[in-house]
Amino acid sequence: xxxxxxxxxxxxxxxxxxxxxxxxxxxxxxxxxxxxxxxxxxxxxxxxxxxxxxxxxxxxxxxxxxxxxxxxxxxxxxxxxxxxxxxxxxxxxxxxxxxxxxxxxxxxxxxxxxxxxxxxxxxxxxxxxxxxxxxxxxxxxxxxxxxxxxxxxxxxxxxxxxxxxxxxxxxxxxxxxxxxxxxxxxxxxxxxxxxxxxxxxxxxxxxxxxxxxxxxxxxxxxxxxxxxxxxxxxxxxxxxxxxxxxxxxxxxxxxxxxxxxxxxxxxxxxxxxxxxx
Numbered sequence: 001x002x003x004x005x006x007x008x009x010x011x012x013x014x015x016x017x018x019x020x021x022x023x024x025x026x027x028x029x030x031x032x033x034x035x036x037x038x039x040x041x042x043x044x045x046x047x048x049x050x051x052x053x054x055x056x057x058x059x060x061x062x063x064x065x066x067x068x069x070x071x072x073x074x075x076x077x078x079x080x081x082x083x084x085x086x087x088x089x090x091x092x093x094x095x096x097x098x099x100x101x102x103x104x105x106x107x108x109x110x111x112x113x114x115x116x117x118x119x120x121x122x123x124x125x126x127x128x129x130x131x132x133x134x135x136x137x138x139x140x141x142x143x144x145x146x147x148x149x150x151x152x153x154x155x156x157x158x159x160x161x162x163x164x165x166x167x168x169x170x171x172x173x174x175x176x177x178x179x180x181x182x183x184x185x186x187x188x189x190x191x192x193x194x195x196x197x198x199x200x201x202x203x204x205x206x207x208x209x210x211x212x213x214x215x216x217x218x219x220x221x222x223x224x225x226x227x228x229x230x231x232x233x234x235x236x237x238x239x240x241x242x243x244x245x246x247x248x249x250x251x252x253x254x255x256x257x258x259x260x261x262x263x264x265x266x267x268x269x270x271x272x273x274x275x276x277x
Contacts, residue, residue, distance in 0.1 A: 022115035022181075024160040025108040034105035036092040037112050038063070048090070049112065059093045062130050065202035066091070076198045076233035078226065079209065082124040088117070089126045097131035097204050098145035103152035110180045110208060123216065127208040130201075135192070137204060142191045143258035146206060147269045150178060150187070150257075154272065157181065162275045167211065171254040171268035177211045178257075184211035189258045197238045199259035 020026035037048045038059060045055045045063045055063075070080045083089040092109045094102040106129050113127045137145060157180050163169045164184040167177040177184035185208040190201035217223040231241050243261050254268040 020115075023108065023111040025104065025111065025156075028104070028108070030101075031104045031108040034094070034101055035108050036094060036105065037109040038091045038093070040087050040089075045091070048116075058132065059091075062093055062203055063091055066128065066130065066205070069201055074233070074237045076230050076237050078229055078233070079124050080126065080207070083126045086124065088124060089128060090116075092127070092129045094129060094131050096133040097137070097142075097206075098148040098152070100152055102129075102131065102149060103156050106149075106206075107153055107156045107180060110185075113208075114181050114183050114210075117210070123213055125210060125213065129206045129208070131204045131206075134204070137191055138193055139191075139195060139258070139260045142189065142193075142204060143260050144269075145204075146187075146189045146258050149206065151270055153180060154178075154270075158273050158275050163272060164211075169272035171270045172252050174252055176252050176254055178208075180208070185209060186211050186214065186253060187257045194259050195261065196242050196259050198234055198242070 025031040035049065036059070038045055038055065039048050040046075040063075045060055047053045047055065067084055069075065070077070070084050075081060080089075090109070090113050092106060094105055096102060109129075110127060113125075117125045134141070134145075161180070161182040164177070164179040164182055167179065167184040168175040169179065170176055178187050179185070188199075188205075188207040188209065190199050190205040190207065192200060192202065192204070194200045214223060217226060234241055242256075242259070252268070254270065255262055255266065
């Protein structure tokens with residue numbers, strides 16, 4: 001997070017002087033109640049913010065199924081596998097995809113994620129938001145709900161943070177990335193009925209990968225090697241490379257978010273709004 005949230009600055013917003021200055025929703029009763037910020041600790045899933053709560057059966061089930069999917073020998077995304085193995089991932093289990101309640105809760109938890117992961121050895125960190133409903137959306141339905149969820153999240157986030165200045169807010173721009181908390185994220189949608197095997201998941205998911213980690217890989221000359229490995233594994237996993245994959249900077253990454261093989265005339269439904277005063 002940038003220093004714009006620091007309580008020492010005279011121009012800091014009013015919520016910055018509160019207990020958790022990185023999270024403007026920390027004292028929002030509804031956001032806290034809906035929050036589901038979970039981590040694996042000593043082999044067990046546990047709430048990070050309220051360790052006395054414990055995890056329910058559904059949270060544990062979803063976590064176990066998701067881990068099994070990602071750690072399957074053939075799963076293509078080595079970034080996701082690394083995050084699971086290094087325990088540099090966080091999980092949220094929410095109610096219904098595409099709702100205002102989920103938007104509030106995910107923003108709350110992503111603010112915590114960005115703060116927790118900054119400055120640590122989190123080269124491959126990721127936040128996975130999973131949803132209990134709808135259980136098995138068709139591909140077009142999932143894509144519609146995914147973008148509606150991101151739009152609702154942006155509506156919450158624009159009250160507190162500007163768009164990450166390092167990326168574009170125009171979803172048709174090759175430099176576009178989704179922004180939450182002033183930080184860019186590469187978004188990956190997964191759900192049970194995805195046509196790409198690598199995008200299938202036991203429950204609908206939206207995965208948020210900090211964009212900065214990919215730029216760091218580029219800066220150290222490792223990005224191309226990683227990309228090649230993922231595409232080779234994807235070929236072995238399904239027999240073909242996902243046709244919507246493209247190098248960042250050549251085609252808008254918004255086309256990749258849902259995982260559906262979209263047509264050339266597809267238009268992203270997302271619209272960025274100015275930061276609210």
